[in-house]
Amino acid sequence: MDQALLTSDMGVALFDEQGDLTQKVALTFEFLQHCEENRQVTAASVDKLADAGIIEEWLLEIGRGEDQEPLKVNGLYRINEQALNSLNESTLHGLRGGPLSMAYAQLFP
Numbered sequence: 543m544d545q546a547l548l549t550s551d552m553g554v555a556l557f558d559e560q561g562d563l564t565q566k567v568a569l570t571f572e573f574l575q576h577c578e579e580n581r582q583v584t585a586a587s588v589d590k591l592a593d594a595g596i597i598e599e600w601l602l603e604i605g606r607g608e609d610q611e612p613l614k615v616n617g618l619y620r621i622n623e624q625a626l627n628s629l630n631e632s633t634l635h636g637l638r639g640g641p642l643s644m645a646y647a648q649l650f651p
Contacts, residue, residue, distance in 0.1 A: 584644070587641040587644050588641075588644070591621070591641050594629060594636070594637060596629070596645065597619050597620070597621060598619065598622040598625070600618040600619055600620040601614075602614070602618055603615070621648045621649055626645055626649075
């Protein structure tokens, strides 16, 4: 049975003779698992920040030189520092750890 992605000599074996993932594929799979785990942690942190009401739309315009309209970038969001600083103690406590770290990191210039 062919165990490669391609039928030419450029193919990469997916499984070894015992039917297990090859080392290269196993490492790729492990990397993708870590990416997904990190994506879920990030999404949960963003949800908590949004629930706290401290995320705002970021209207960004990039100058393109004389006689040209600035480029408007849509779909960006940022932490509202004033809203973050005015959170009550209970809400701030609920953001400890990842969400609060993410908020402060986003505020760095």
